[in-house]
Amino acid sequence: MRRSLVESTKKKGLIESVIRRLLAVTENLPEMSSFLLRAFNHTKVKLPSQTFTRQLSTTIPLLNMFSRKALSRGAQIAARRQACLAQRRGYAAATATVTATSAPTSAPSSLTYETADVSGIKVATRDSHGPTTKLAVVAKAGTRYQPAPGLTVGLEEFAFKNTQKRSALRIVRESELLGGQLVAYHTREALVLEAKFLREDIPYFAELLAEVISETKYTTYEFHEEVERVMHLKQAKLANDVSALALDAAHSVAFHTGLGSSLYPTSSTPIKSYLSEHAIVDYAEAVYAKSNIALVGDGATTAALHRWTEQFFKKVPASPSGPLALNTKPTTYYGGEQRTAHPGGNSIVIAFPGSSFGTFKPEISVLAALLGGQSNVKWSSGFTLLSQAAATAPGVIASASNLAYSDSGLLTIQISGAAASVRKAADAAVKALKGIAEGKVSSESLTKAIAKAKFDALEASQSGVSTLLSAGSGIVHTGKPFQIAETVKSLSSVTADKLKTAAKTLIDGKATVSVVGDLHVLPYAEELGLKV
Amino acid sequence: MPSYATLAPFIVKRPWLHNLLKPVASWYANAAGYRQLGLRFDDLILEEDEDVLKAIQRLSPKESYDRVYRIRRAYQCSVSHKLLPKDQWTKPEEDVPYLSPILEQIKAEHKEKEALDSLTVIKSH
Numbered sequence: 001m002r003r004s005l006v007e008s009t010k011k012k013g014l015i016e017s018v019i020r021r022l023l024a025v026t027e028n029l030p031e032m033s034s035f036l037l038r039a040f041n042h043t044k045v046k047l048p049s050q051t052f053t054r055q056l057s058t059t060i061p062l063l064n065m066f067s068r069k070a071l072s073r074g075a076q077i078a079a080r081r082q083a084c085l086a087q088r089r090g091y092a093a094a095t096a097t098v099t100a101t102s103a104p105t106s107a108p109s110s111l112t113y114e115t116a117d118v119s120g121i122k123v124a125t126r127d128s129h130g131p132t133t134k135l136a137v138v139a140k141a142g143t144r145y146q147p148a149p150g151l152t153v154g155l156e157e158f159a160f161k162n163t164q165k166r167s168a169l170r171i172v173r174e175s176e177l178l179g180g181q182l183v184a185y186h187t188r189e190a191l192v193l194e195a196k197f198l199r200e201d202i203p204y205f206a207e208l209l210a211e212v213i214s215e216t217k218y219t220t221y222e223f224h225e226e227v228e229r230v231m232h233l234k235q236a237k238l239a240n241d242v243s244a245l246a247l248d249a250a251h252s253v254a255f256h257t258g259l260g261s262s263l264y265p266t267s268s269t270p271i272k273s274y275l276s277e278h279a280i281v282d283y284a285e286a287v288y289a290k291s292n293i294a295l296v297g298d299g300a301t302t303a304a305l306h307r308w309t310e311q312f313f314k315k316v317p318a319s320p321s322g323p324l325a326l327n328t329k330p331t332t333y334y335g336g337e338q339r340t341a342h343p344g345g346n347s348i349v350i351a352f353p354g355s356s357f358g359t360f361k362p363e364i365s366v367l368a369a370l371l372g373g374q375s376n377v378k379w380s381s382g383f384t385l386l387s388q389a390a391a392t393a394p395g396v397i398a399s400a401s402n403l404a405y406s407d408s409g410l411l412t413i414q415i416s417g418a419a420a421s422v423r424k425a426a427d428a429a430v431k432a433l434k435g436i437a438e439g440k441v442s443s444e445s446l447t448k449a450i451a452k453a454k455f456d457a458l459e460a461s462q463s464g465v466s467t468l469l470s471a472g473s474g475i476v477h478t479g480k481p482f483q484i485a486e487t488v489k490s491l492s493s494v495t496a497d498k499l500k501t502a503a504k505t506l507i508d509g510k511a512t513v514s515v516v517g518d519l520h521v522l523p524y525a526e527e528l529g530l531k532v
Numbered sequence: 533m534p535s536y537a538t539l540a541p542f543i544v545k546r547p548w549l550h551n552l553l554k555p556v557a558s559w560y561a562n563a564a565g566y567r568q569l570g571l572r573f574d575d576l577i578l579e580e581d582e583d584v585l586k587a588i589q590r591l592s593p594k595e596s597y598d599r600v601y602r603i604r605r606a607y608q609c610s611v612s613h614k615l616l617p618k619d620q621w622t623k624p625e626e627d628v629p630y631l632s633p634i635l636e637q638i639k640a641e642h643k644e645k646e647a648l649d650s651l652t653v654i655k656s657h
Contacts, residue, residue, distance in 0.1 A: 170644065
């Protein structure tokens, strides 16, 4: 018995020393193997060595997993325990303040992004200790910054295409092998290249994103065969989306240029003279510079992301080059009316100047929540004014939201459905808004609206697309992420009086009304009782 | 890689062989007669092939126009049983490959796709 114990401890010692050796080797392994991979891809190798690189690429995650799970289990458990503790404390603090006074709710610490400057690139990380990671390059290159129509879209479509080092096909197949997903999308302000993957594959995807922004080839044939083809398909889809057209028209009426430029060029937009692979190269040179992008990692450790950023993002130029300059005109709100005939459906957008990320107006958020639209409970139209308005006109979808941008915002009420119902609901919506301006809101609805606004803000910052996007575009615009959760504090300070004055200034000011659909039935702004 | 069997890469790699055979090759290219019709060697690549069609689509507008012009002119010469006047013959330095690099690129794409399609993932544990 005793002897066997001694033996087993001896064995343990042996195993431990072996493990330690292995650890020392595997620590440098991702770096080494990705370096090897790159080297193999770079030189033209014949099939046997290609299979080797492939084998290598599939073994990296496995090795990493092995090293993490089996070998350093003790350290891991300890780290996780600490993290859990920190997290629990954060949540407890938040709930405590809520239950105590229902006053300032602080955001849990795991929801905030840490920012740092890594060799010129602004990097934001947030680690929720999950098994997957989202990594995104957010560039200040949305449609408001494009110097000519279509450039943002063209650049977006060129993401993950042929680079100097590997083909588009290889990029896709390699990410598939690692179980990763690649997405590129744009908003009015930002262009986002995003990768979602298993936590241990961070070196591969950090390298990929760096390669895409600095080494894409922008070939002519890809432009004609892929980019233009996809653009035409998307344009065809957009041509039938009445509510998107109405929202786009509302933006162009409200802001004219800049934020007002179309989110996606319609098939009738003359872009042929502006959009070519050469123009896209120029735009890429203006956009993909260290000063103009942010790297946002959700679910990645700060140390790891910094390390890989330093290593792989070297080739990204420090400042914009090329002949094109971004259109950085500050936004002004104009307002007005636009009516477009469309056989595919009916939609109306009533919009007012809203709250921006820069200057957050809590009243506007509460107003948007109070107007609401979609009910949060089943079998009831809910407390929100728009859902009650929509209930009187069957088959209508109505919703209000505050679209926040860096230096401006748009509080929109969007209603779509059958023409007559849309008209009825729009009337009711404007009446509801005027009711708020006259102070006809019960204190109960106000409490509900504040709670809803809080929940929406916190939920949005906890998960979903908007976290990466808002953090990233916050960094590229102001140098620090827009922490939606921070705004929650100021929401509690909204009173019935403040809401009343806010609504009154909106009603008295210039509104934006855009109507798409059956113009014979759909109302003019003047008929609704709005000034344009 | 060209679409036909060839020893050219083998020969080009060996300078002595290349220097030895270069005059013969030049003589043969002239004797083949396509230069006298104002064509380039790449104009002779068979068009009835998906890859070649794709390669032709990827030509720049000017190259594509010139190609059609050369082929029409040659066809006209052939119909009228005449050669072009000597100053319009394709000069050896003009006879550069413009289509085959694109064709090679397309073939490489196919090859890569095939390799990736038939890939085997080897787990190392």
